[in-house]
Amino acid sequence: MGKCSKDKRDLYYRKAKEQGWRARSAFKLLQLDSEFHFLDNISRVVDLCAAPGSWSQVLSRRLASGPNAATIVSVDLQPIAPLPGVITLQADITHPSTLTNILKLFGGEPADFVCSDGAPDVTGLHDLDEYIQGQLILSALTLATSLLREGGTFVAKIFRGRDVDLLYSQLALLFDHVTCAKPRSSRASSLEAFVVCEGYRPRPGWQPESLQLKDTKVPQDLSIASMDQSERAIASFIACGDLSDYDADATYQLEQGVQAVSLDPVQKPTAPPYKTALEKKRAGTLR
Amino acid sequence: MVYGHEVDKKSLAFYGSVTSLAFAPKNLLLAGRGSVLSIYDWNSGELLKDIKLFKRNKIQGIAVGLSKILLWGAYSFGIINIPSLLDNFEFTELVMKDWLMAGHWGLDNRAYLVTAHNLLLQISIDCKQLEKVFSCGNECSLYSASVYSTSDDIYVAAGTVFGSIDIWSVNKREVISVLNGHEGSIFNVQFSKCGSKVVSCSDDRSIRVWDIDRETCLAVGWGHMARIWQLKFLENNIISTGEDNTARVWELKQGKLDCVQTWEGHTGRNVWSMAVNGLDETLIATGGADGRIRIWDLDEKPRFIENRRTTDFKSIETAIGKSCGSVKQFAAFNVTSYALSTTGGYILSYDAVNNSWDELFYNQSVVGFSLLKGWTDKPYIAVGDRFGRIYILSQERNSDVLVLEPPTDSCNKTVEMVTISKDNRLYLLVQYGNLQAPWSLFVLLEEKTGPVSLAYASTLESHATFPFSAAAINDSGLLVVGSRFGALAVYAIADDASSKKSVGCWRRIMSEDCITNVIVTHEEPDLTDVLITSRTGVYSVCSVVEEDKKVILQKIHLNRVAKGSIEGAIFIGGDLILWGFKNNYFFVWNESKQYEIMSEVCGGPHRFWHFSIRSLTKFAFLYTKSTALCFASPYSSMLQKYTTSLLQDGSHGREIRAISASSAKNDPDALLVASGSEDTCIRLTNVYNDGRIETLGIFRKHVSGIQELKWSDDGKYLFSSSAREEFVVWQVTIRRSIVYMYPIASAPIESDVPDLRVMxxxxxxxxxxxxxxxxxxxxxxxxxxxxxxxxxxxxxxxxxxxxxxxxxxxxxxxxxxxxxxxxxxxxxxxxxxxxxxxxxxxxxxxxxxxxxxxxxxxxxxxxAHQSSIKSMEIMRTEKAIIISGGDDNSVSVIDVNGASCAEQQQKLASAHASTVSSLMVLNDHTILSAAVDQRVRFWSFDESRSKLILERDEYTTVSDTGCISFGWAGDRRVLVIGGAGLAIWNLDM
Missing domain, CATH: 2.40.10.480 (Thrombin, subunit H)
Known part of the structure; x- marks a missing residue:
């Protein structure tokens, strides 16, 4: 989050700065929890694709202090600025050593809660974007299946596109309850929603490999019929957050005088890959 | 439409992103448009065939082999034999378990595919089986890949999500080269012809050329304003396309990658696909999110301009043998011969074909005074002097000069002249330095032989603060004059020498800026439509209506070009052609078809210039640049390799947010549809019942993405809304087959919050x-x-x-x-x-x-819903029923009992797998719902129980499905679906 005119437009954006959150997405986890209470009484927590760390911040404020302080591990390829009571790991979630490292931090005990707010570089080709997001969820889920205790919870960001029903049916094989939840702080105009998977309990005979697309068996039946048989399911939908909460689609008129104050960002934005291109654009050398 | 895969009679057409392109033998261009393959003859510009190949997936890539074509998209792929391409071939859609990133034909004549997890799949020679799977051991996620075959190995260039490019050998099954330097995901990577280099692009918006063996970056190119999607590595150039809507040509020289050409030919955002013709690599095809396919010629540098000649003023003086001073104004006899005025009082003729100069006229009274005008396609020019005299010169040297005297002695100098030619009449309107003096109107007759003669001279009463700048005359002698301050005045010209008063004068037609052109577009008794253009880039159509001996002006159309100023306009073959300046260049623009015909970097509008155009291939731009004269014209021999540079037209270049079908028609066979998009434009389109669409106009008025659009019941008004509190009422006028729209008013704006949307x-x-x-x-x-x-x-x-x-x-x-x-x-x-x-x-x-x-x-x-209500329709039977759709995937049915109460009768919690974005009442017993899960569902309504029953479930190619509308096109009802693209369905299946 930078220091920009968005302050005037997006209320959650401004509220996040006021309350010291690194990103407005903190409200999404807070609102999800207010509905599902998945952060109550848990002691081992993993936040995947955590940078810049707003979900970890929520976890830190909720769980890191007190006599029953939880162990919180945040993983991302990008560095995450330190947070009280949070162990940050700069690692690839698809790498086997990441699993070992997390379990080591938990003293070999399984996790109660695994979450991921990760999203890919959205291109605008909806099919591809939904696929890549699906891959990210499957990577997080693969790790989660090795980390979660029975009955544990998994929460991840999804895009509700054309094949979201395939994902729901896969998740239903692993969890007692799968819900599609949309916090009020997420705009209705965005495809974004969250799957809240409660009660980790893989069906008997379920193999972790079934999440893999890397099927190297040959020869293979390539007919489209094999695709059509894929199971589809619709997860029940829950809107989260109090109706009296602010609404991400609404426009709020700021109180007099407030508008003039531009708040400093809680944390400097991480350098995007196109930083050099932007600098050249500003300098007028890009044409 | 011919169907390769299955019978899908409902779909008539899809206009959305062109996701893949490839040239094939015999002048064919193949394009992936949704799950449909379109085959064009790029030479003739004809669409030869549309074939739906995949059931659901879009065609993301096409690889043309020696005898076969490999097509893929998402999990699907298939193969077509080239000889049967234009016949009714059999096509089998095959599917893989993982997403396919690239396709390739090996030297062994086998098809190869690369998955999104870096596996190379070998397809059997009969194209029916997956034969082998190769891995380099690193099965990481890819955003792009490409394959290169040599006689003894196959190499894969894998563009990873982590910013590196891994080159691996299939024989060794290991990575042989890792190219590091980019930041962000690698969106494209391509091998050079010899296979020793690759070119790549990433989220960092740079293009990099690499030496594979030495693992070093040879050059970096910057230029794209946003992300880059496609690359091609040619013998001498690199071509790129991207999110900034451009295609660019790069030259690699001495460790530098320079952008030498930028092609802007698409609207909205994203040029998704690109292809290069196989043999001489001079033709490039690009496909955009706007659904357009453009053809570009690499040899034209820049586009179209072959003749470019710069002549120093000094060398003109040498050619004439006199010191005539510097060149000032120009007038054209025709596209290639001109008259020029100089500061020394000389009028010169210039033959642009032979680049020859001649002295045409000299008079002391025009020294340091250089007002010059010509008539379109007439071999005469008018020269004004310091004393208000006009000299009419002929193109022939030493021919008689006709001198036109000012009406009174107190007129002072000639200040401005406007010329109009009509049949054998040449009209000349003159304004003098004395602003109180009347204007002169001279009417000249062009004789079959001999010089031009004066038919009569008359005067027009001038208006205060009305320096005129353009004029047109209709068949019955109504003269419409435009001013430099944006005003219009109308005179009735009878064929006599009497002085005339204006019959009407109106100020600020569009703005207070100069009216640069007036064209009569339509005439009927007592009504004349004129198109007027303004230097601010706005143009308008006004009706001059004679009503009870009074003349009134009705504004019926107003629009703005996508760029720059408008300096002139002409209709050619029904298309409105506009020209003007933007920044430092001059452009010629086809407003009807929305593409640039030519552009010339001349340094901007502050210079003397002249543009002549007779057809879309015959035009010339003459201008001065410091102390030189420059002439630019297109291919004199028209060596153009293709008939049209716009092979396929499309629709909006961004997501469509609102669609509304009108009850009014300008064509009895078509449904008139208005669509609004995030690109801020409103489009009027005619939709035909065979799926064809025709763009009638693109209206730029809103400054933010359109939220909603609706017609009045009679189709005479259109209402549109967007952010910044914008709510606009448009008046619609149908003149023969033309639909005009004028924004008559916007609702008052009360807040300064830009995000405040009229939802x-x-x-x-x-x-x-x-x-x-x-x-x-x-x-x-x-x-x-x-x-x-x-x-x-x-x-x-x-x-x-x-x-x-x-x-x-x-x-x-x-x-x-x-x-x-x-x-x-x-x-x-x-x-x-x-x-x-x-x-x-x-x-x-x-x-x-x-x-x-x-x-x-x-x-x-x-x-009614857990969260946002995204759609709501009222159904009237005996009672009123509300059907609503929500972000919570549900559809709800509510019985209304007047103002006293309402009762929810049904809640279909999982009506769709995603947001129900649109609902439509088809008739008393049928409701349609459309959702972001790309499904359109047909529900029957049981009135007795107030319940919906699912009847049909259909898949649509339009992702981010947002809006639907329907109406009659000829004898069939068509459904129009908008989102990321536009789909046309036949409802009467």
Whole structure:
């Protein structure tokens, strides 16, 4: 989050700065929890694709202090600025050593809660974007299946596109309850929603490999019929957050005088890959 | 449409992103448009065939081999034999378990595919089986890949999500080279011809060329303003396309990658696909998110311009043998021969074909004075002098000069001249230095032989502050004159020498800026339409109407070009061609078809220049640049390799957010559809029942993405809304087959919050006084509800009432009307449908009371959805029923019992797998729902139980599905679906 005119437009954006959150997405986890209470009484927590760390911040404020302080591990390829009571790991979630490292931090005990707010570089080709997001969820889920205790919870960001029903049916094989939840702080105009998977309990005979697309068996039946048989399911939908909460689609008129104050960002934005291109654009050398 | 895969009779056409392109033998260009393969003859510009290949997936890539074509997209792929391409071939869609990133034909004539997890798949020679799977051991996620075959190995270039490019050998099954330097995901990577280099692009917006063996970056290129999607590595150039809507040509020289050409040929955002013709690599095809396919010629540098000649003023003096001073103004005899005035009082002729110069005229009275005008396609020019005299010169040297004297001695110098030619008549309108003096109108006759003669001279009473700048005359002698300050004056010209008064004068037609051109576009008794252009880049069509001996002006059309100023306009073959300047270049633009015909970097508008155009291939631009004269014209021999540079037209270049079908028609066989998009434009399109579409106009008025669009019941008005509180009323005029739209008014803006969106509105015609009035309700993203009376004659909004629901966003508004009773229904982001009795306000409107009344308390409110209501329709049977769709995937059915109460009868919790973005009442017993899960569902309505029953479930190619509308096109009903693209369905299947 930078220091920009968005302050005037997006209320959650401004509220996040006021309350010291690194990103407005903190409200999404807070609102999800207010509905599902998945952060109550848990002691081992993993936040995947955590940078810049707003979900970890929520976890830190909720769980890191007190006599029953939880162990919180945040993983991302990008560095995450330190947070009280949070162990940050700069690692690839698809790498086997990441699993070992997390379990080591938990003293070999399984996790109660695994979450991921990760999203890919959205291109605008909806099919591809939904696929890549699906891959990210499957990577997080693969790790989660090795980390979660029975009955544990998994929460991840999804895009509700054309094949979201395939994902729901896969998740239903692993969890007692799968819900599609949309916090009020997420705009209705965005495809974004969250799957809240409660009660980790893989069906008997379920193999972790079934999440893999890397099927190297040959020869293979390539007919489209094999695709059509894929199971589809619709997860029940829950809107989260109090109706009296602010609404991400609404426009709020700021109180007099407030508008003039531009708040400093809680944390400097991480350098995007196109930083050099932007600098050249500003300098007028890009044409 | 011919179907390769299955019978899908409902789909007539899809206009969306062109996701893949490839050239094939015999002048064929193949394009992936959704799941349909379109085959064009790029030479003739013809669409030869459309074939639906995949059931659901879009065609993302095409690889043309020696005898076969490999196509892939998402998990699907298939193969076509080239010889049967234009026949009715069999096509089998095959699927892989993982997403396919790249396709390739090996030297062994086998097809290869690369998956999104870096596996190379070898397909059997009969194309039926997956034969082998190769891995390099690193099965990481890819955003791009490409394959290169040598006689003894195959190499894969893998563009990873982590910013590295891994080159691996299939024989060794290991990575042989890792190219590090990019930041962000690698969106494309391509091998060079020899296979020793690759070119790549990533999220960092740079293009990099690499030496594979040495693992080093040879050059970096910057230029794209946003992300880059496609690359091609040619013998001498690199071509790129990207999110900034451009295609670029790069030259690699001495460790530098320079952008040498930028092609802007698409609208909206994203040039997704690109292909290069196989043999000489001079033709490039690009495909955009706007659905357009453009053809570019690499040899034209820049486009079209072959003749470019720069002549120093000194060398002109040498050619003439006199010191005639520097060149000032130009006038054209035709596209290749011109007259030039100089500071020394000389008029020179210039033959641009032979680059020869000649002295045409000299007079002391034009020394340091250089006013010069010609008539379109006539071999004469008019020269004005310091004393108000005009000399009419012929192109022939030493021919007689006709001298036209000013009407009085006190006229002073000639200040401005405007010329009009009509048949054998040459009109010349002259303004003098004495502003009180009348204008002169000279009418000259062109004889079959001999010089031009004066038919008569008359005077026109001038207007104050009316320096004229352009004029046109209709067949019955109505002269329409435009001024430098944006005014129009009209004179009735009878064929005599009497002095005439204007019959009408109107100020500020579009703005106070110069009117640069006036063209008569239509004439009927007592009515003349003129098109006027302005230097501000705006153009308008006005009707000059003679009514009871009075002349009135009606503005019927207003629009703005996508770029720059407008300096001139002409209709060629029905297309409106405009020219003007933007920044430092001059452009010629086809406004009807929305593409650039030519551009020339001349340094901007502050210079003497002249543009002549006779056809789309015959035109010339002459201009001065410091102390030189420059001439630019297209290929004299028209060596153009193809007939059209716009092979396929499309639609919006961004997501379509609103669609509305009109009840009015300009073509009996078509459905007139208005669509609004995030690109801020409103498009008018004719949709035919075979799926064809024809763009009628693109209207740029809103400054933010369109939220909602609706026609009045009779199709005479269109209403549009967007952020920044914009709500616009458009008046629609259908003149023969042309549809004009004029934004007659915008609702008053009261807030300075740019994000304040007019989410939806309700407009109903009311009959209270003469003219047309509308009762309008607008709902806003800050929970405000406003009730307006709008008078179309006075173009005036009167606020009748304003209220507020809560603090949440109101997405939808509708109303149930029974006589004078009106129940307003709002649907908010809190999932509630709320009823407001507007009866008293309506009653006040009908009694012509203009007071602002208090907003009523809500009558009832019912929770229909868990979160935002994204669609809401009213169904009238004996009672009124509300059908609503939500962000919570559900559809709800509510019985309304007037203002007293309402009852939810049905809640289909999982009506769709995603947001129900649109609902449509097809008839009394059928409802359609469309959702972001790319499904359109048909529901029958059981009136006795107020329940919906699912009848049909259909898949649509349009992702981000957002809006639907329907209507009659000829004898069939068509459904139009908007989102990321536009789909046309036949509803009567």
């Amino acid at each position: 939806d509105f309700f407009a109903k015609k009311v009959e209270i006084a003469e003219g047309v009035q509308f009762f309008i309700v607008t709902v806003y993203s800050d929970s405000t509800i406003k009730v307006w009376l709008f008078d179309t004659t006075e173009a005036k909004f009167t606020l009748k009432s304003a209220g507020r629901y809560k603090t949440c966003c109101i997405f939808k508004v509708s109303a149930i009307i029974d006589g004078e009773n009106i129940l307003l229904l709002t649907g908010g982001s809190d999932g509630y449908i709320t009823c407001w009795n507007l009866g008293p306000i309506m009653e006040s409107v009908l009694t012509q009371n203009l007071d602002c009344l208090p907003f009523p308390e809500q009558s009832w409110s019912i929770r």
